[in-house]
Amino acid sequence: MTRKTISDSVRLFHQKNTEKIGLRVYFFQSFPPAVRSLWRRSTLRSLAATLYLLPFLSTIVTLWSMSRPAAGSVTLLHITDCHLFGGEHARLRSGVQPYFSLRSVIKYAKLLSPSPSAVVLTGDFSQDSSAESYHHVGKLCREAFTQTPLLYTPGNHEDLATLNEVLAAYDCQGSNGHGAPHQVMLGNWQVFLLSTHVPGKIYGGVANSDLRWLQQHLTSGSAPAVVALHHPPIPPNPRTEDNLWTENCLQDSEAFLNAIRSERVKLVLHGHLHADSMQKIPSTHCTQLGTPSTCHQYDPTTGWGSGAVPNLGPGFRILSLHDDGS
Numbered sequence: 581m582t583r584k585t586i587s588d589s590v591r592l593f594h595q596k597n598t599e600k601i602g603l604r605v606y607f608f609q610s611f612p613p614a615v616r617s618l619w620r621r622s623t624l625r626s627l628a629a630t631l632y633l634l635p636f637l638s639t640i641v642t643l644w645s646m647s648r649p650a651a652g653s654v655t656l657l658h659i660t661d662c663h664l665f666g667g668e669h670a671r672l673r674s675g676v677q678p679y680f681s682l683r684s685v686i687k688y689a690k691l692l693s694p695s696p697s698a699v700v701l702t703g704d705f706s707q708d709s710s711a712e713s714y715h716h717v718g719k720l721c722r723e724a725f726t727q728t729p730l731l732y733t734p735g736n737h738e739d740l741a742t743l744n745e746v747l748a749a750y751d752c753q754g755s756n757g758h759g760a761p762h763q764v765m766l767g768n769w770q771v772f773l774l775s776t777h778v779p780g781k782i783y784g785g786v787a788n789s790d791l792r793w794l795q796q797h798l799t800s801g802s803a804p805a806v807v808a809l810h811h812p813p814i815p816p817n818p819r820t821e822d823n824l825w826t827e828n829c830l831q832d833s834e835a836f837l838n839a840i841r842s843e844r845v846k847l848v849l850h851g852h853l854h855a856d857s858m859q860k861i862p863s864t865h866c867t868q869l870g871t872p873s874t875c876h877q878y879d880p881t882t883g884w885g886s887g888a889v890p891n892l893g894p895g896f897r898i899l900s901l902h903d904d905g906s
Contacts, residue, residue: 654767656806657689657696658897659721660851661704661735661873666712674876674888678707679716681894685874686724689896696898697766699725701754702851702871703735703777703810711742718750729753731764734777735810735851736784758787763797768903770803770844776811782828784811784852791839798842804905807840808849814868816857816880824883825853840864846905854888855880856895871897 659682663672668679689696699721706713721730732747732754734740744756755762755775762773772794776784786809798805813833819826829852830836840848843865850870854877857870872895876888 653903654697654769654901655694656766656771656849656899656901657699657725658702658849658871658899659685659689659699659874660702660810660871661854661875662701662717663704663707663737663873663875664713664716665706665708666710668716670707672707672875676875676888676894678875682717682874683720685894685896686720689898690724692898696725696728698729698731698764698771700771700808700849701730701732701752702808702849703733704737704851704873705732705735705743706737706739709737709739709742711746714743714746715749718747718752721752722750729764729766731762731771731773731808733773733809734775736777736782738777740777755790759789761790761793765803767901768803769901770797770801770805772797772805772807774807774809776809776830778831783831784809784829785831786836788835791835795839795842798840798844801844803844804846804901805842805844806847806849806901807845810850811852812850812857812868812870813837813848814859814861816853816855816859818881823881824885825880828883837861837864840866846901847899849899853880854878854884869897869899871895 662682663678664682665678669677670679671677701717701721705717730747730750730752732752734743734755734757740757747754753762753764755773757775757777760775764771764773774786774790774794776786778785794807809830811830813830813836815825815829816823840861841864845864845866847866848861848868850868851873853870854873855870856872857868857880859868861868872892874894874896876894877892878884879886879889
């Protein structure tokens, strides 16, 4: 994704109450010039912002079809921060039932065309570290996407041994923790999966050995690349003591940023913030992109201290990655 592509991209916001859940769908891709020109007209922007998913499903599918990626491109479905319990009916403090919330996200993601080339899950799958919660995630994803690669990285909430054992049963592949990074080729794109899990901590870190592994792969190849992890390398603004994210994102991020200065890296994909976020990473060729949680969202300027933001339902993101690196 070049800088121009990102600045010209369109993100559509749709909301629909289903199972008492407001669902948000984020499209992040390049639209044809004619569509982008129409989009700049405020009337169309206002109309799209008020669309509701089910009554206007044909409209949404039409908009999506107009921007279908070219042959050979890669479509990623990004899901993050599920926070499931072992019990399906358990609730988070926000009142959300995360099992049913995730089920709704997957249900509507499956309706989109084209089908994803891969599903990328970036951690915090479980709220209680139970094997049952990880089974819920694996089963929901695998039943919906039977032949699609399921790629994952762990979050700060995980029990790594349980996570890796359970997700392996659903043919998921990813980083099993520090010292076990993973990479996969999807079309002309290379996806790197890194663990930022630090036991017992909210903040994250990447092992030096994993950074060396990443740099070696970036040096030896030429394909455009996405790096997926749970914690964002750059905290959201404002970076003050009042914002709980300031000290609880990726620690020693400079080492990570040094590792991704290769022009091959176009995108860093993360979760953790429970918010839609995007910012250019200074002195690199890539953008940092965060996707909303499948349960509840937080205000990125303050963190979780003030609780979940009301009336912001779960979300997921679709990304179209083209063969030319855009």
